[in-house]
Amino acid sequence: MAFLEIVGVRKSFGATVAVENFDLTVERGEFVSFLGPSGCGKTTTLRMVAGFEKPTAGRIVIDSVDVTDMPPNRRNIGMVFQSYALFPNMTVADNIGFGLKIARRPANEIRARVEELLRIIHMPEFGRRYPYQLSGGQQQRVALARALAIQPKLLLLDEPLSALDAKIRASLRQEIREIQRQLGITTIYVTHDQEEAMALSDRIVVMSRGRIEQIGTPFEVYNFPATRFVASFVGTLNLIQATVVDAAIGLLTVEGQPVRVASSLQSHRSGDAVSLAIRPELITLDGQVHREVNRLSGTVEDVTFLGSIVRVQVRFAAHRLHFDLFNNPQLRPPQPGSSITVQFAPEACLVLGEEASPAQSLSASAARAA
C-alpha cells in the first residue's frame, strides 16, 4: 500500500476550480515534485495535503490514515515555505526546537535533537542567532531543520528556493536532496522550475490548469512527454510549422525541405499543418552521419556563448531553430550570417497536432542514453 494516497481530489474557490481530478500515490521515501506554471494549483494541492485547505471532494490518506478531515496540527507534517517563515522572536535553536517543545519532549532530548539537526544542515554554531542575522539560504536551512525536527511523516516544500540567488539555489537543492535521502523521508516539492524538478525528483507530477498532465520520472517526462503541454513546458523545445506530405511513411515538409519522422502519423492526413518539436540537444551540425538523418539548411542568426555550451539560432525562411554545441576552444563557433546545415534523427522529432496529441517519443535521446 502506498504511503501517501491522494484520491480524486478537487478544490474550488467559489467559481474558480483550482485543482481537479487529482490522483497520486507516493511511496515511502519517495521524492515527488509538482511542476507547472503559475496558478496551476501546485500550492493548493500541497496545502490540502498539509491540511490548510479542505478538499471540495476526494480523500487524502497518509500511512493508511484518512487525514482528509484532520486539522493540520495533528497531521505531523513538516512544511517549508518560500518565505522561510521562521519565528522572528526566537533563536535558531528555539525555532528548530519549537515542534518538540509543543510535543512536551524533555529539555535535554530537545537540546540533543537541535544540535543534531544543526549539524545536518551544516550550521552547528548558529544556534544562538536570530533569523534576521542569517542569510536567506541559511534561514531556509533552519526552516528545513525545524520541519525535520518533529520527525514528520511527510516533508512538504513550497518553492523553498525561489527567493534565493542562482548559486545558492543549486547548492541548497543538492543539500535538500542529500538530507532527504539520508533520512529517507517522503517528500513533496513544489516548483515551477523544471530544471529543479528534474535534478531532485524520483518522479515529477506535471500540472496545468488544475489538472495532472503527466506523472513520471524526469527521464520519462523529458523524453516521452504525454501531452503537448508537457513537451513544451519541460525543457526547451524547438517548435516549427510543418506540412504533412505522406502520413503513412511519416514524411513532412518544412519550407520545402523534407523531414522524416520515426513512425507513421495515423491521426493526420496529407496536407495537414502540424507542429514539429525537436529538443535543441538532439540537433547536430551536418557531417557526422551514420544513418538516415534529416537535414535543414538555413542561416546562422545568433550565437550565444553560455559557458560549457554554445547556443546557435538558425533561421529557415520564417522559422527559427535553436541547437546547442559543446564549447570547444579548438573550434570556431558558427558565425552569424553564414549559411549552415543542421541534422537530426527522425526519432528526435515529435509531431504535435493542433490539440494535445498522445505521446510520440523523442526516443533518439533514449537510444543515445542506453
Add this chain to the structure above:
Amino acid sequence: MLKRFWPWFWFLVGAVYFLVPLYATFDFSLRARRGELSFAAYANVLNDIRFVESFWFSLQTALATIAISALVIVPTAYWVQLRLPRLRPVIEFFTLLPFVVPAVVLVFSLARTYSRTPLTDSREGLWVLLIGSYVILSFPYMYRAVDTGLRSINIHDLTEAAQSLGAGWFTILARVIFPNVYVALLSGAFITFAIVMGEFTIAALLAQPAFGPYMNRLASSRVYEPSALAIISFALTWAAIAAIQWIGQGSQARVAGPR
C-alpha cells in the same frame, strides 16, 4: 542656504510653541515662596497623601486597562487579518467610535445599561466599569498599533508553520503572535497609559479616586501646586516613555531586523 532656512525656522517655531509654556509653568511652580525660587510647591504635592493614592489608583487602572485591552485586541486583530480580511473596514470604523461618542455619553450609557447589576452598586463594580470604559477609549490606539504590527510580519505563513509543527491556536497566539507584536503593542500601550493617567470625565462621573479628578481639584484650590503637579506628571510621562523604550529595545532589534 535658503533651503536649510525654512525647515529650521519651522522647527524652531514648533520648539518655542512647546517649550515656552513648559518653561513658564516650571518657572511659576518655583515661586511658591515670595522672593525666592524653591521647590516648596513640589514638596507640598509629593507630601499630599491624596496625590500618592490617586496616582497609584490610576496607575493600577492604566495597567489593568492595557492588559485587558491587549488580551482582547491582539487575538481580534489577528483573527480579522488572518481569516476575515473583509471585516477590516468595519473594525476600523468601530475603532473610530470613541472619537465620535463623547465620554459623557459613553459613561451615562454604560451606567444605564449596567444599573441594578453588581457593577453599579459597589466600589469595585464601578472600578470594573471604569476599566471597561478605558478599554473602549484605548481601542483606536491599541487596535491600530497591533494591526500595523501584525502587518509587519507574515502572519499567514507563521501561523501555518506553527500549525504544521503541532501548535494549536492558544500556543500560536502566546508563543508566536504576542511576542512578535510586543513592540507595536507597547506603543499603543503607552498612549493608553497617558490617556488613562489624565482622564477626568469618566473617572469623575463614576466617582473614582483617580489622578485626573485629583489634578482638577488641586487646580481649583491651589495656586502654585497645580503647576508643580503639571511638571511632575510631565516628568512621569517621559519616564514612562523611556521605560517602554527600554523594555522594547531588546525585542525591537529582533522584530525590526531585515526580512
